[in-house]
Amino acid sequence: MEVFTIGFTKKNAEVFFNFLKTSNVKTLIDVRLNNVSQLAGYAKRDDLRFFLRELCGAEYVHSPELAPTKDILNAYKKGEMPWQEYEDKFLNLMGQRNIEKIFNPTLLDHGCLLCSEHEPHLCHRRLVVDYLNEHSNLNLIVKHLY
Incomplete structure (x- = not known):
């Protein structure tokens, strides 16, 4: 099962949504605690839900x-x-x-875990997919978008 991860920092909206669209992401899974921060810009919950639907044909799910x-x-x-x-x-x-x-594993099929960190190396979104690969039979093929 192919799954992606992405952080919104250091990306403008065009780059961010093009990553998601070209990767054919079906569901963006927001793994942030705070998904309405003013610092998030285009990545605030309601704006993100709208942009995903309109620009990418994708759904939004918050998974705290x-x-x-x-x-x-x-x-x-x-x-x-x-x-x-x-x-x-x-x-x-x-x-x-x-x-x-x-966690509903069907969300991961062409799903993308979202956090704020630019790169996955020091981010919990990478740890989530690593954990699921180790503790489930999902066999996730992970691609980090950055």
């Missing part, structure tokens, strides 16, 4: 169960927690939440 807790995220962003500890805590959280059992 695939996001870190505020405590974990804030500690990492403030530099109080190194990446490895963040990764460990987040993966443990995914296990506690049993995301492999509660």
